[in-house]
Amino acid sequence: MDFSVLFTLALVALAFVLLFSVVKIVPQGREFTVERFGKYTKTISPGISVLAPFVERIGRRMNMMEQVLDVPTQEVITKDNAVVKVDGIVFIQVMDAARAAYRVDDLPYAISQLCMTNLRTVVGSMELDEVLSQRDAINTRLLHVIDAATEPWGVKANRIEIKDLTPPADITNAMARQMKAERERRAVVTEADGEKQAAITRAEGAKQAAILEAEGRKEAAFRDAEAREREAEAEARATAMVSEAIARGDVNAINYFVAQKYVEAFAELARSPQQKTVIVPAEMGALVGTIAGIGQLVGLAQDQQQTPRAAAAATAAPTPPRPPAPPRPRGSVPRT
Structure with a gap:
């Protein structure tokens, strides 16, 4: 093969190599750091960029989208010496690619360990009942601590969620018995309140019935007295008429x-x-x-x-007396 042909092919290959090493295409949601002789110089955004040949190269390829990191399960001793198993998840987002790339090594592992240590600290300062009933408070405290710790790394902690809390089996059984006893107590109290209200209602009904009965007797007595009064008046008028007739x-x-x-x-x-026979x-x-x-x-x-x-x-006018009838x-x- 002719030497000129080989030289031409070598130049074409070198051109392609130079082209691919100089022209860089950054996809959406990513940012690349550029290093010049091993030193960070700039960060290129999504799109096409051209680097200086043989001088600049891509350093770190950073994911700028929100990421979800799993916090491994661990056993934590609470303030009242109860052992619970806790795990969770943390949502982070890289805000500064340069700081996330060069200020911490293995960013996901570092954030996971940071969450585990702070989770032990927060849960360990609370009692078991508070841990089981105040998950939102735990999430808020963890988010505040993790966000402050990751801010120098150029990372934003958006939210932290406690995924599972598992107390020991004996404590779970005790809690179940306590819940059952509390339910039974509420049922007894509710039943007693119902009986109390029923007794009050019955007493009110008896009171109203007695009042109405007394009012009825009063009205009946009044009407009886009025009837006797009218009867006496009628009897008096009749007696007066008869007396006048006798006179x-x-x-x-x-x-x-x-x-x-x-x-x-x-x-x-x-x-x-007692009368059996009436004699007319x-x-x-x-x-x-x-x-x-x-x-x-x-x-x-x-x-x-x-x-x-x-x-x-x-x-x-005086009238002569009539002769007596025979x-x-x-x-x-x-x-x-």
């Missing part, structure tokens, strides 16, 4: 009172529970005559109401 010499008024008492006594005799008197004519007298008395009262002026004149034979029926 005028009307014998039927006396017969009215006698017949009334006679009928009431006979009715009581018939209603008596043979002389019913007297009763019938009395009833006829009552009818005449009622008619007289109606005549007085219809003609009050005539009745007043008749009362003013006696009727026993058993005869009076005519009205």
